Amino acid sequence: MxxxxxxxxxxxxxxxxxxxxxxxxxxxxxxxxxxxxxxxxxxxxxxxxxxxxKSSTREMVNNNRPPGKFINVVVETSSSLLNSAKIPIEILDSSRVDEMGKLLLERKILPVDEYIFIHKQRVMNDGCSLRWHGVENGDYIYVFKGTVGGGEC
Structure with missing residues (x-):
């Protein structure tokens, strides 16, 4: 309480x-x-x-989002998607997993579908940030078709 x-x-x-x-x-x-x-x-x-x-030079990203730093990650698709492609992307570590998925869809890297993202053998929660999941510069994130229910940040 x-x-x-x-x-x-x-x-x-x-x-x-x-x-x-x-x-x-x-x-x-x-x-x-x-x-x-x-x-x-x-x-x-x-x-x-x-x-x-708070400081006099504090900047916010997207109004209500804590500032983040850009990281470079590699999204590796499963063999059923794009023949196991390795896609390097630059993204803010404060970005949520669902935002990363939307970015990949917008860039036409992935076809429209539902996906599961895996980092260090753990299913990533769509509503949580990459930072929350412990994603760091140079890490690999694996993507598969499908969905998983539940989970909180």
Whole structure:
């Protein structure tokens, strides 16, 4: 039943970060209401909350998205898709998996269909960021036709 404010206070106690400078994000959404419960944002045990610090030069990507850094990854398709193609792409690590899929569709790299993305032998959740999944520069992401239900960031 912690509030966003109490979460900020706990972060302050752990590392001394100024509460007034903190901006908290969960699944790409800024947690704005200081008196809202963190469970109202869908936060559960082991959820990743991203902390950014306000500064005079702070820039936001796509208005409500924490800034990210560009990473280069290789998307490798299964043998049933494009004969096991390896596709290098540059993308923000704050991009969600579904946004990466849309990018591949828009560039006509993948045909229109539903896909499962795998990173380090784990199925990736469409609504979670690449950063949340631990994707780093130079990593491989594997794509297969199909769907998987459930899962939270």
């Amino acid at each position: 912690d509030t966003v404010q109490s979460l900020k206070e706990k972060i302050h106690i752990v590392d001394g970060t100024s509460i007034k400078r903190m901006i908290l994000y969960f699944c790409g959404t800024e947690m704005e209401d200081e008196f809202r419960s963190v469970t109202e944002y869908g936060i559960e045990e082991r959820s990743e909350v991203i902390v950014f610090l």
